[in-house]
Amino acid sequence: MAAVSGSVLRRGGAVVARGVREQPRWFALAVFGSTVYGIMTGLMAWAIGWATREVLTPAAAARAVTPGQLWTMAAVITGIVTVNVLGIILRRTAAGFAMYALGAAYRRRVTRQYLDLPLRWHHKHPSGQLLSNANADVEATWNIFAPLPMALGVVVMLLFGAVQMVIVDPVLAAVGMVVFPLLFAANAVFQRRMSPRVTYAQRLRAEVSEVAHESFEAALVVKTMGREDLEARRFAEVTNRLRDANIAVGRTRGTFDPAIESIPTIGTLAVIGVGAWRASQGQVSAAEVVQIAYLFSVLAFPVRAFGWVLAELPRSVVGWERVDAVLQASGAMHYGDRDLPTRTSAAIHGEHLDYAYEIDLPDGGTAAAPAIRDVTLTVTAGSTVALVGPTGSGKSTLTGLLLRLVDPDSGAVLLDGLDLRSVRKGGIADVAALVPQQTFMFEDTVRDNVTLGARHTDEQVWEALRIAQAERFVLHLPRGLDTMVGERGANLSGGQRQRVALARAVIRRPQLLVLDDATSAVDPSVEQRILGALRGAAGGATVLVVAYRMATIALADEIAYLEGGRLVEHGTHEHLLERCPGYAALVSAYAREAADRAAVAVDEEATAGDSDEPV
């Protein structure tokens, strides 16, 4: 444990050094303010001594005082107080600026990482945890900048005090020299004991947040299954662990706080005891003993700032480690500098693609679960290809690979002959658009959800909405295009969200349009209209569509049939019907079912007809 806490001190120092390097000006100002505060606090002790000696005692002795004397005394003390207060304002304001600027800077960096890191990384990290990294952990890291400048000011104050003491009486100063190291030692032991407990509590705090986040996202399922009690128990369990951890922190703090608080008082008593003895020996004057005792009582409180810093240190270190884990996460996608050619349609070719998801094993390890195996697929420019396959056969994964949402484990994807990995950042999105199965809406207006910030006229937005068959419902929204869709589009129905997502793709006039079961939540007649409009509007773009419905498949020039992550067959509908039993079973399932039912119905009617009276 000793090694751990030693390293907490060191690592905490590193965090502080980093913060100081990034906000040197504000930090320097805060320390300056704190120094002013330290000196002025020390001067105040001196000023009262001076006033007593030069004004109060003579006045009492002479039974008279001049207004000039009073004004001088008032001016000196008020001056010191004013400068002191200005120092405090400077210290705290500048510390606040440094702290919040650091917080904001690191929130930006962490979220940049979220935007840069590949989806593969996202899949491995709970979103509750990522939110906590960007919020609570960043805050915990830099909170130390609130008490830190004060602690540094106290160092100045102590030096000032130590010099005063040594000048007055080295023996009494020696008593002080015992007390302050004792105070440091007590603080160090305190911090050593606190560190693991605070770390644990911090981790639990994140866990509480994760459970709450997941549970609230699952609110509808919890409600429809009537599992509110179960969820409340799950939350109570982790909350109670946090409670116990916090109480353990409190017990440690409760043990050390009174001890640390009483050390300076004991020091004062020691000074008085020793001072009285030395004064009775005639080695110091009574006034000098009083001066040092006063100094102790002035210093007792500010010295605790060290305790605050040391208490914040473990939180800061833990927070930083969690933040740093995100910042250090590697595997960011690398981009080339090539531009894709601009034309009406793009050809896409996947060669020997392999892709496996990383799955967690119950023993804590991970294993690879192959989702795409050795797939080679060509979609010629301007053609429409339907990607068909059973549930879980890897269709969505393949669309993700073709648009470089993820990189294949092996193999390559070529768009118009260019390896996707050599294309500049944003280059693929310029020519290709994906409408995913699961739509994502930003908390923004309908217009911005369609344009995503690109410059399009309202006419173009309406045109895209028309093609996506969304025009009618958007017209009925309270503010039309300016209607806010709510968080994740909560104010829209699933089918409405899908159509807005479709308009989002269409408005970009992509050379390659990938539809991943993008119309699953709209009814067949609307889907028909969408497909019809798309065909008219696509302007010769290449279309890759994940589909189950015959009408969609019928639009395709070619069909690629995927099963178990492998491309089983590739060709025209007739060709696949003939060669591929899995495909035939899939696409004709509804028709066969209808036929079966019709046959059963005919049988039943025949039987009924036999027994019933003729009408």
Next chain:
Amino acid sequence: MSRFEPLADHSSIGAGVELSAWQTIRRGAQISPELIRGLAGTVMLGVLSTLGRVLVPFVIQRTVDEGILGAAGPDASRVALWVGVALAGVVVTALSSYAVNLRLFTASESGLATLRVQAFRHIHDLSMLTQSTERRGSLVSRVTSDVDTISMFVQFGGLMLVVSSGQILLATGLMLTYSPLLAGVVWACFIPLFFLIRRFQGMVGRAFTRVRERVGAMLGAISEAVVGAATIRAYGIEERTAARIDAAVEAHRREAVGAQIRAVVAFTAGQFVSGLTTAVVLVVGTILAARGELTVGAVLAFLFLVNLFTMPVQQATEILNEMQNAVAGWRRVIGIMDTPADVADPGERGVELPRGPIDVAFEKVSYAYPGGELVLHDVDLQIAPRSRIAVVGETGSGKSTLAKLLTRLMDPTHGRVLVDGVDLREVRFSSLRARVVLVPQEGFLFDANLLDNIRFGRPEASDDEVMLTLTELGLDEWVQGLPLGLATSVGQRGESLSAGERQLVAIARAYLADPDLLVLDEATSAVDPSLEVRLQRALDSLTRGRTSITIAHRLSTAEAADEVVVVDAGLIVERGPHRELVTAGGVYAALHESWAAQQATG
């Protein structure tokens, strides 16, 4: 269709701003009784440690005044005695403040844990529409960071406030014994401060409320980068998302710095007044000393007492600032707890329905989303026990609204929904949820393995029962094809599975729950046709003898149902068996024609 502007409506979540600070604390203590349990003992101990805190320095001052600066010169033995007394005082103070700390931590953490759990539970009790008026991230912050802001205050602040007040009183008493005039001077200096502090507090409190709001908005923006990761990459809008986050982060920073500056001003006002008071006391004291009304020793002792007075006053100012922050957080949590669950469980008073075949009736049911137009108009619908109903209609026709009313996710604006002749509003939730289960289009999966996710439908089910369910549904083959079978972890929100697979889990989960009425709302929309047909057949035979209602775009379901209900523009326009409706030449015939055309090969 128009679920907009519900914020002004009764269903939105109150921020609790109307409660005053004191009312908030009282209400908070009511919610978390642990906070005040044993408080009397804690206060007593607190008073004891306060006595020590004031008396020890006082004894020190007396020692200095009489023992060292005494007329007869330093008296070492007398000082030793006083020092001994003071040491005993230090020990008592330390022990009692240890006890106070421990009691306070235990009480506050227990109280806050209760608050978290109750608020969490209440959020789940809120109606679906109320929940959707607030961002999920913001709901999370109500049970996490908002509660954290309270903890600092209830751990130290509350008692420190009591202790500080005690110290102020004690110091005032001592000051009066020295010089009533100077005591009056001290109070005269501080009275303007008290008024100033009240103003500052309002200012600081409002600033902290704005900070909390900014935190919520910032979390919302950050969560888009996390949850919308795929869309952001597909559209190459990293820059734009980053800009949105930056704006939210910067807005938060600015608001936080603003609140900090206000708090600093409020705090240093106390510091400044304390310093000025010292100057005034010194001046007035010197005048009194010059008139011979006070001795030098008395003036110095008084200066010392001023310190004992100003320290707690400053501490109290600081705590009051912290209290504003805590109260802002507390208000937000209480705001949630005091938001009525408008679709409420009748609880004990409610009707417990016996298990068995269920019949459903809609009586003149109308529904409008808050602030919106009617989406269902006077719907009358009888569903006989053991029947299998398909509800079809165009997107936005009101089908899903029917399902939500039937499962009491929402209550009708007019009319009644009855099960077995009982108004849904009178049925206990425990009974209703056991009998009626809805499978939505996007059934949420937890970050756990497949087994636990399916078991969510019936927590007491054994592994074998879960496996049996899957076998009965014909999904055993699919499960065996997964890398670790039932032990396969589904990832965040089930993202390791495809959308279709997630739907399979949701259906298995609902089937395991064994309801009398199963409502499937587009529950197989992402499943491949061949599997869907098999699943439908399995469900048909398994739910024979029960009632099922299926909402689907794929009309294969309608073909198989006993009866088809056609919804159009909020009205039931047709009803009857598939074969009759197909030939009737109405809305359904048109829908089906379009569907059949899609199925025609080539």
